[in-house]
Amino acid sequence: MPVAAALPISLRAGERHRLKRMAYGHKTEYRMRQRAQVVLHAARGRANARIARERGLHLDTVRTWRGRFAGQRLPALCDRKRSGRPASFTPLQSAQVKALACQLPAESGTPPSRWSAPEPAREVVARAIAETVSASTVRRWLAQDAIKPWQYQSWIFITDPAxxxxxxxxxxxxxxxxxxxxxxxxxxxxxxxxxxxxxxxxxxxxxxxxxxxxxxxxxxxxxxxxxxxxxxxxxxxxxxxxxxxxxxxxxxxxxxxxxxxxxxxxxxxxxxxxxxxxxxxxxxxxxxxxxxxxxxxxxxxxxxxxxxxxxxxxxxxxxxxxxxxxxxxxxxxxxxxxxxxxxxxxxxxxxxxxxxxRFTTSDLDGLLARLDQHTAGRHEESSAAPAR
Structure with a gap:
């Protein structure tokens, strides 16, 4: 059976410049470097077998990236989107877990004083939000919004009128x-x-x-x-x-x-x-x-x-x-x-x-303004919250 001839590659000046940066850049990913080098060698008129031998690649790999570039140019060198496994959880479930982590455990009737990843995971199952969820999944969801319910900071209200x-x-x-x-x-x-x-x-x-x-x-x-x-x-x-x-x-x-x-x-x-x-x-x-x-x-x-x-x-x-x-x-x-x-x-x-x-009177005024804003916001939240 005759072997198909290698597709000819001709590069424009801008494409050649970008390919050289990809092929020889110190911060380029290894896979992208290999693909750029395949295209550059192909543009010099070299055969696929020679490119595979010189670059230590499989012949099918060289043929694949040469053919993709010939058809779709530079964007074809990136990986195609993969469908992957269907999502196990919905965005609503993720949002419910984040909302749970933003509540005090005492409001849920649980004995811990602070949430850690395993406690919300158990609470999710108890509330039938999901049939099962791992602590690592909960931790990953919380990290998306930098929610860290296991940490706490203490503060004190200003009580001195002067x-x-x-x-x-x-x-x-x-x-x-x-x-x-x-x-x-x-x-x-x-x-x-x-x-x-x-x-x-x-x-x-x-x-x-x-x-x-x-x-x-x-x-x-x-x-x-x-x-x-x-x-x-x-x-x-x-x-x-x-x-x-x-x-x-x-x-x-x-x-x-x-x-x-x-x-x-x-x-x-x-x-x-x-x-x-x-x-x-x-x-x-x-x-x-x-x-x-x-x-x-x-x-x-x-x-x-x-x-x-x-x-x-x-x-x-x-x-x-x-x-x-x-x-x-x-x-x-x-x-x-x-x-x-x-x-x-x-x-x-x-x-x-x-x-x-370096803390001056102007910094003091800014601090007091932020405290007033925080206190006013807390009062608005407490007044708007429905009676339990």
Whole structure:
């Protein structure tokens, strides 16, 4: 039986350029590269058998792609659409599963506090949405809309009626402004707070230093050596920390910290020293402000809004202490804890730079606007929801 002659291939300039990019491009898929090379060789007048031998392909493969290109040009080099297996689930079932995942489990009467992929799959069968569905299918459906019901975020509503002016006063101090007037060179801003319950955990076995392809190893079992409170005052613009360790927090330990700072220069002779604190019991309310001013007339107590200690820059320093000193906790006794904290203060003060605080009053207004919009939306949803 005579063999059909190979179809002649002639390329236009644009087709040749695209085929060369496909055949020799570093990011081209391997299958597309092979097909483009078959067409380019065919355009040079080579026989199918020679192309198959040189490219290491089957003769039928070369004949197929040469024939498809001759009939439909470049679009023919792509794979044809395959019918595949019929869909097992309808779009409505997928939407019902997503809607179920966007509800709290308690609304469905199920005991878990959060959905994971297996729970909605069981609930789908229980509600007769589908006869059966796997957890992997549910997970794939939820991933289409980035729905992750197994994760959660916590938030807190603003309850302080004076949140805006209090927060602005703190942010203005960070920008060296108070009541619309710039701070002088003899005025300072101190951010202060307490880090409670710094424990001394004596490990029952020595901590092993890291080695090749091995992290530092800390024994899980430990003996309790007590706990202390670490109080720190951070000069916002000079990046200097003053700390002390106390058996517990309270008014007296906090005033000891204030005395420690205000008794040295340049704070003792400063015109004003602003102390930014949160609303902890050690320095809460007008009594604390009066107590501070009575002891040091040039000291001004400034409170952050309620539940807004994240505006206090000393919390950033405490996070550094937690990462670099406290964790992993392995101390023989409280004296070693206190010595380590004092040594870290000296090391930190030697090289510290002021924190690059970027949250401004305009950012504050944007945050409050988003919270108002979110709260209004929640109220509209609750009012529009039918009674159960």
């Amino acid at each position: 949140f805006r002016p209090r927060a602005q006063r703190v942010l203005d101090l960070y920008a060296r402004t108070f009541d619309g007037t710039g701070l002088g060179s003899d005025e300072y801003v101190i951010s202060a707070d307490e880090k409670t319950s710094v424990q001394a955990r004596c490990r029952c076995h020595p901590t092993l230093a890291p080695g090749h392809a091995r992290a530092m190893r800390v024994n899980h079992t430990y003996g309790r050596g007590g706990a202390l409170a670490y109080l720190a005052a951070y000069d916002v613009h000079r990046a200097r920390v003053f700390g002390r360790c106390e058996p517990r927090t309270g008014i007296v330990p906090f005033m000891n910290l204030v005395t420690q700072v205000m008794s040295i220069e340049p704070y003792a002779s400063a015109k004003r020293v602003f102390w930014i604190v949160d609303n902890g019991s050690s320095h809460r309310g007008k009594k604390a402000a009066a107590r501070l001013t009575a002891a040091f007339p040039n000291a001004v107590l400034v409170h952050t809004p309620v539940h807004a200690s994240w505006l206090n820059q000393v919390e950033i320093f405490f996070s550094v202490v937690q990462r670099k000193v406290v964790a992993p906790n392995d101390f023989t006794d409280l004296n070693e804890v206190a010595d380590r904290l004092r040594a870290f203060e000296d090391r930190y003060n030697a090289t510290a730079q002021p924190f690059q605080w």
